[in-house]
Amino acid sequence: MANKGNSRHMKALNTPLYFGVERKGNVYVTKQSPGRFKLSMSIPLLLALDRIETGARNHSELREVIKGGSVKVNYKTVTDPRYPVGLNDIIELAGSGKVYRAGISKVAKFIMDELEGAPKSRMQKVVGKFKAKGNKPMIRLYDGTVISYGDNVNVNDTVEVDERNKVLKVTKISVDSKCFVYAGVHVGTTGTIKALVPGTSNREASAKIDDGNGNSFSTLLKNIMVIG
Numbered sequence: 001m002a003n004k005g006n007s008r009h010m011k012a013l014n015t016p017l018y019f020g021v022e023r024k025g026n027v028y029v030t031k032q033s034p035g036r037f038k039l040s041m042s043i044p045l046l047l048a049l050d051r052i053e054t055g056a057r058n059h060s061e062l063r064e065v066i067k068g069g070s071v072k073v074n075y076k077t078v079t080d081p082r083y084p085v086g087l088n089d090i091i092e093l094a095g096s097g098k099v100y101r102a103g104i105s106k107v108a109k110f111i112m113d114e115l116e117g118a119p120k121s122r123m124q125k126v127v128g129k130f131k132a133k134g135n136k137p138m139i140r141l142y143d144g145t146v147i148s149y150g151d152n153v154n155v156n157d158t159v160e161v162d163e164r165n166k167v168l169k170v171t172k173i174s175v176d177s178k179c180f181v182y183a184g185v186h187v188g189t190t191g192t193i194k195a196l197v198p199g200t201s202n203r204e205a206s207a208k209i210d211d212g213n214g215n216s217f218s219t220l221l222k223n224i225m226v227i228g
Helices: 045-049 059-067
Strands: 009-011 028-030 042-044 071-073 084-086 090-093 098-104 110-115 122-132 136-141 146-148 158-161 167-171 178-181 190-197 206-210 216-220 224-226
Touching: 028 045, 042 045, 045 059, 045 071, 045 084, 045 090, 045 110, 122 224, 136 158, 178 206
Parallel strands: none
Antiparallel strands: 009 028, 042 084, 071 090, 090 098, 098 110, 122 136, 122 158, 136 146, 158 167, 178 190, 178 224, 190 206, 206 216
8 A cells, every 4th residue: 555644755746836946857856844834835944945045065964954953933943854934934044144034926936035134023914713722812823823812803914923923913904905915816916905805605705906006906815915
């Protein structure tokens, strides 16, 4: 019987577009560990660091850099080369002083944007809300983080959290809010919400967005993150 467990690699031909790898290069590429993000919207830490200058000459040396404790993701040291990295994750390289934020390009591929110093907080979209034991309100973020927070936040809002995952600010989704499209046809576009269209029994909730260049379009709420 074939092995049905979690594979540590995948064929390059089968990688999601987000990986941005050369599909006719190596036969196999490292696969991220399960959890945090969807497979199609994350990339292994090993491949993320392969996009920047770390001093490592190949993947073997890059693995040693990671396992040596020289890399932080969202302020915490990560030693797993397969650790999944996705939108708005903060990546720090010890010793070099370089800091990056994970993003997505207009062709739906993973990118690393270099920052000037490590930010004290990061933004994540609220994708779920529920009550835990004792009627304690909880929220689930886009990156898989689950934290306790009050009732004044809803799904599709954005929260700004610090290194301890304490909520510093809540940005409500509303008309005239700035947003970033991270999935769908208009991926990578920043714009202003001009209208919110409620969902129905056979249609998902959506938003009408102006990109600031005279163009407007509609996209599903699940494709956007409010940024201001």
